[in-house]
Amino acid sequence: MKFRQSMNDMLASWKMAGGAKQSIVDIISRSRRNAMVVSGTTIIIIIVSLALLAPILPMADPTPAQLVPEDALLPPSTNHWFGTDELGRDVFSRVIWGARVSLTVATLAIFFSLLIGVMLGLTAGYFGGIPDYIIAGTIDLFWTFPSFLLALAFAAALGPSLGNVILAISISYWAGFARLMRGQALSVRERQFIEASRALGAKNLRIMFTHVLPNCLAPLIVWASIGVADAITIESSLSFLGVGTQPPTPSWGYMLYRGIPYLQEAPWISTFPGVTLLFTILGFNLVGDGLRDVLDPRMKGMRR
Amino acid sequence: MMPGRKPLVEIKGLKTQFLLHEGTVTALDGIDLTIYENESLGIVGETGCGKSMTAFSMLRLVPHPGKITAGSIKFKGVELTTLTDDEMRGVRGRQISMIFQDPSTSLDPVFTVGSQLGEVISLHQNIYDDEVLRKKVMAILKLVRIAAPESVLKQYPHELSGGMKQRVMIALALSCNPSLLIADEPTTALDVTIQAQILNLLKDVVKVAGSSMMLITHNLGVVAETCDRICIMYAGRIVEIAETLDLFGEPQHPYTRGLLTAFPKLGEKKEELAVIRGTVPNLMKPFPGCSFVDRCDNATEECRRVRPTMVEVRPGHFVACHLYPPGGALRDG
Amino acid sequence: MADLVSYVVRKLLLAIPVVFLATFIVFLMLYMTPGDPISQIIPPHASAEDIEELRDKYGFNDPFIVQYWRFLERLFHGDLGSSVARATLNTDVAYLLMQRLPRTLELMAIGLTISYSIGIPLGVFAALKQNSWKDRGVMVFTLVAYAMPSFWLGILLMMALSVYTHILPAEGTVGGFKSILLPALTLGLGNAALTTRMMRSSMLEVKRQDYITQLRSRGLPESEVIFKHALKNAILPVITVVGLDIGWFVAGAVVVETVFSWPGIGMLVTTSISAHDFPTVQGCILVLAFFVIIGNLVADILYAFADPRVRLG
Numbered sequence: 001m002k003f004r005q006s007m008n009d010m011l012a013s014w015k016m017a018g019g020a021k022q023s024i025v026d027i028i029s030r031s032r033r034n035a036m037v038v039s040g041t042t043i044i045i046i047i048v049s050l051a052l053l054a055p056i057l058p059m060a061d062p063t064p065a066q067l068v069p070e071d072a073l074l075p076p077s078t079n080h081w082f083g084t085d086e087l088g089r090d091v092f093s094r095v096i097w098g099a100r101v102s103l104t105v106a107t108l109a110i111f112f113s114l115l116i117g118v119m120l121g122l123t124a125g126y127f128g129g130i131p132d133y134i135i136a137g138t139i140d141l142f143w144t145f146p147s148f149l150l151a152l153a154f155a156a157a158l159g160p161s162l163g164n165v166i167l168a169i170s171i172s173y174w175a176g177f178a179r180l181m182r183g184q185a186l187s188v189r190e191r192q193f194i195e196a197s198r199a200l201g202a203k204n205l206r207i208m209f210t211h212v213l214p215n216c217l218a219p220l221i222v223w224a225s226i227g228v229a230d231a232i233t234i235e236s237s238l239s240f241l242g243v244g245t246q247p248p249t250p251s252w253g254y255m256l257y258r259g260i261p262y263l264q265e266a267p268w269i270s271t272f273p274g275v276t277l278l279f280t281i282l283g284f285n286l287v288g289d290g291l292r293d294v295l296d297p298r299m300k301g302m303r304r
Numbered sequence: 305m306m307p308g309r310k311p312l313v314e315i316k317g318l319k320t321q322f323l324l325h326e327g328t329v330t331a332l333d334g335i336d337l338t339i340y341e342n343e344s345l346g347i348v349g350e351t352g353c354g355k356s357m358t359a360f361s362m363l364r365l366v367p368h369p370g371k372i373t374a375g376s377i378k379f380k381g382v383e384l385t386t387l388t389d390d391e392m393r394g395v396r397g398r399q400i401s402m403i404f405q406d407p408s409t410s411l412d413p414v415f416t417v418g419s420q421l422g423e424v425i426s427l428h429q430n431i432y433d434d435e436v437l438r439k440k441v442m443a444i445l446k447l448v449r450i451a452a453p454e455s456v457l458k459q460y461p462h463e464l465s466g467g468m469k470q471r472v473m474i475a476l477a478l479s480c481n482p483s484l485l486i487a488d489e490p491t492t493a494l495d496v497t498i499q500a501q502i503l504n505l506l507k508d509v510v511k512v513a514g515s516s517m518m519l520i521t522h523n524l525g526v527v528a529e530t531c532d533r534i535c536i537m538y539a540g541r542i543v544e545i546a547e548t549l550d551l552f553g554e555p556q557h558p559y560t561r562g563l564l565t566a567f568p569k570l571g572e573k574k575e576e577l578a579v580i581r582g583t584v585p586n587l588m589k590p591f592p593g594c595s596f597v598d599r600c601d602n603a604t605e606e607c608r609r610v611r612p613t614m615v616e617v618r619p620g621h622f623v624a625c626h627l628y629p630p631g632g633a634l635r636d637g
Numbered sequence: 638m639a640d641l642v643s644y645v646v647r648k649l650l651l652a653i654p655v656v657f658l659a660t661f662i663v664f665l666m667l668y669m670t671p672g673d674p675i676s677q678i679i680p681p682h683a684s685a686e687d688i689e690e691l692r693d694k695y696g697f698n699d700p701f702i703v704q705y706w707r708f709l710e711r712l713f714h715g716d717l718g719s720s721v722a723r724a725t726l727n728t729d730v731a732y733l734l735m736q737r738l739p740r741t742l743e744l745m746a747i748g749l750t751i752s753y754s755i756g757i758p759l760g761v762f763a764a765l766k767q768n769s770w771k772d773r774g775v776m777v778f779t780l781v782a783y784a785m786p787s788f789w790l791g792i793l794l795m796m797a798l799s800v801y802t803h804i805l806p807a808e809g810t811v812g813g814f815k816s817i818l819l820p821a822l823t824l825g826l827g828n829a830a831l832t833t834r835m836m837r838s839s840m841l842e843v844k845r846q847d848y849i850t851q852l853r854s855r856g857l858p859e860s861e862v863i864f865k866h867a868l869k870n871a872i873l874p875v876i877t878v879v880g881l882d883i884g885w886f887v888a889g890a891v892v893v894e895t896v897f898s899w900p901g902i903g904m905l906v907t908t909s910i911s912a913h914d915f916p917t918v919q920g921c922i923l924v925l926a927f928f929v930i931i932g933n934l935v936a937d938i939l940y941a942f943a944d945p946r947v948r949l950g
Binding site for chain 3: 030137141144148149153157229233236237240253258259264267270274281282285286289
């Protein structure tokens with residue numbers, strides 16, 4: 001949604017550098033020195049680990065079959081690190097399990113977008129002509145449409161469920177990846193070594209995969225990282241509005257919504273999921289932004 | 305240094321360096337240069353030799369993270385390196401002005417030609433009356449031989465051709481009658497057909513205005529046409545200065561000779577283009593001796609250890625090379 | 638002038654397919670909704686043939702394209718259907734939307750103002766103080782504000798300014814200027830982060846340009862170089878983002894209006910979804926999409942106005 005301009009910047013500087021392939025070692029070493037990448041990766045590792053380990057962590061049941069109403073609205077204590085919610089459930093456990101939901105939805109959604117987008121983008125850019133015209137036009141159409149609205153429309157129409165949310169986000173997101181790949185494919189197509197490859201008889205598909213794709217790996221990762229952050233935002237927003245993850249499955253967005261009436265007497269119900277949500281999104285954004293800085297050829301070395 | 309001529313700019317021991325965290329790049333390594341009134345001085349050298357940096361240092365516009373780290377620049381007797389920012393601004397555009405290399409990136413794209421010219425004139429001459437300003441702008445546009453000044457006034461830079469843009473740049477530079485006009489590669493970005501026109505224009509307007517010109521270029525052909533004296537720079541140092549005819553007729557420094565032979569001449573048949581072997585040295589590594597040592601066919605041990613000083617080998621002809629030791633007989637070479 | 642006009646016309650023409658896409662998606666929504674579209678109007682004790690007849694009568698058995706065409710036709714006449722929510726049964730959806738539209742517009746206008754009033758000066762400030770701790774502070778702020786989902790920011794602000802301190806009312810329905818402040822601030826602050834970043838990077842980019850050094854070499858005072866020349870050049874790309882901002886705002890409005898119970902179109906979306914009032918949901922999405930498209934158009938035109946180079950391309 002919001003980072004269209006930064007994508008343009010990146011494409012522009014990428015074009016300037018002629019899509020120069022920087023050595024992986026170089027990239028990794030510079031990433032290690034970049035504060036944003038380091039802090040973002042740390043956050044992601046923490047959250048992902050917690051999410052993955054959720055089933056075996058010694059926590060309370062996030063969706064207990066039997067509710068204990070007397071336990072409702074308890075403030076944070078050694079028993080309940082994040083307190084309990086309005087139905088007596090342990091907030092900490094729900095926050096961790098909520099991470100599973102958000103991360104699963106986001107990564108799957110971005111994964112599908114990536115697949116569709118890369119396929120279509122490569123095809124459009126590499127082959128040109130009519131397929132390019134059609135695909136490029138479609139890309140532009142979906143590009144302008146705000147992804148949240150699209151996701152909202154789909155979720156509302158198809159009924160709220162995890163699968164639908166993933167579908168909705170994928171449909172609105174593929175355009176960004178497609179655009180990136182198309183641009184890369186277009187510029188690489190004109191390069192000499194493609195001609196050489198063709199002259200040697202390599203088939204189109206092979207060329208696409210072995211030459212074009214590796215060059216684009218870096219911006220794809222940046223875009224995907226920022227995409228995951230965005231997807232998490234969309235999923236939590238949809239859950240907040242009630243069209244995303246349905247209760248009793250814990251979802252940060254929904255937990256925040258349920259906490260609104262209790263802001264004064266039990267702020268922890270909204271606060272803890274909110275803070276965790278913020279950190280997760282921040283983490284992915286940091287990695288994406290940081291990597292972008294690392295990869296931006298203009299940032300290297302001296303000026304003038 | 306030259307009898308009977310008043311110096312306009314006197315640069316002594318100028319050092320300009322860039323402090324990066326990878327190291328320090330010495331763009332100018334102790335430059336001694338004098339520009340006299342009413343003369344055209346050409347500064348010639350390869351890319352990166354410091355020619356533009358000399359100009360920027362004179363105007364104190366060295367881009368960050370660069371600084372002038374040593375030396376003095378005297379303009380009409382006034383030391384420029386110690387002026388305040390305000391005082392320096394009074395010098396820029398009014399006493400010394402500069403034409404940049406690429407006219408398409410040197411003009412503010414969102415203001416019209418007329419407004420940019422008017423801005424400079426009104427700033428330095430304290431004119432605020434629109435009518436008077438307009439007349440002055442028109443006058444200067446005519447001076448640089450722009451065909452339809454009324455319409456050019458209202459146009460934006462991107463609507464003009466390369467040659468026109470460069471004329472506008474010259475107009476901007478001359479609008480307040482500076483004593484020194486610096487032209488940094490004024491024709492490099494232009495079509496060959498336009499180059500001659502612009503060079504002639506430069507020569508004429510400078511002469512008419514009675515200013516001095518410092519013409520920076522890598523093209524020997526350009527300076528041959530336009531300059532009275534030529535200064536050859538290499539790796540941040542000056543290696544030779546002489547009057548034009550003298551330099552072309554009797555080049556002394558091995559680098560100069562290399563440049564001249566590398567330049568193909570009309571009517572000459574050659575099998576191969578002569579090149580100077582090697583590449584420019586890394587400006588981040590300080591070199592105690594002569595900077596040309598790795599590419600010079602006459603290099604000796606002394607050349608590697610000791611930096612040569614500027615010696616006047618003929619009247620008005622200076623070289624910095626161990627082939628010409630100070631006060632001594634010329635070595636074989 | 639002529640080039641400006643042709644540019645505007647070109648952009649308008651290009652917007653038309655996007656509008657169609659919006660209508661298509663909205664129609665698709667209804668088409669895909671599980672459940673029988675005529676379930677609301679089946680009389681009791683109807684037999685299977687009766688139901689089939691009803692379907693035919695209302696055209697629900699016709700092919701997709703035909704239904705879509707009819708949908709477009711009705712749209713063209715301003716008929717967006719009637720609400721099926723209990724509270725507003727059979728009210729014209731168009732009427733409902735018209736009622737709510739001004740509220741959302743108000744919110745967006747004030748939000749945009751806040752966003753730009755904060756974002757532009759902050760961005761310029763950060764650019765001028767590049768790499769100082771002030772600059773880094775600004776960057777951290779933008780990172781955090783950017784990452785924060787609107788509803789969470791809304792809740793935080795609600796807690797800070799309303800629940801615990803009672804400075805501003807939390808419910809938008811109270812009325813008066815004060816009640817718009819919290820939702821507008823939420824939207825504005827969130828977008829201010831994006832604006833600041835854009836302004837900063839644009840300013841940094843412009844400062845590096847040759848013509849800036851040229852201007853200095855002419856003796857212009859630094860304040861004029863920066864605020865007259867650099868700023869004018871730097872602000873252009875930020876203006877383009879206005880259109881994209883509208884898109885962001887629209888998405889944000891849906892959430893923020895719900896948080897603060899602000900009676901605009903965004904809130905209508907949420908309540909209609911809960912009430913399964915699909916005609917209304919459709920209408921809302923359509924209107925919101927329209928907003929975005931117009932917003933982009935306006936931004937394109939503004940940009941052409943400001944930057945003479947764009948009109949030729």
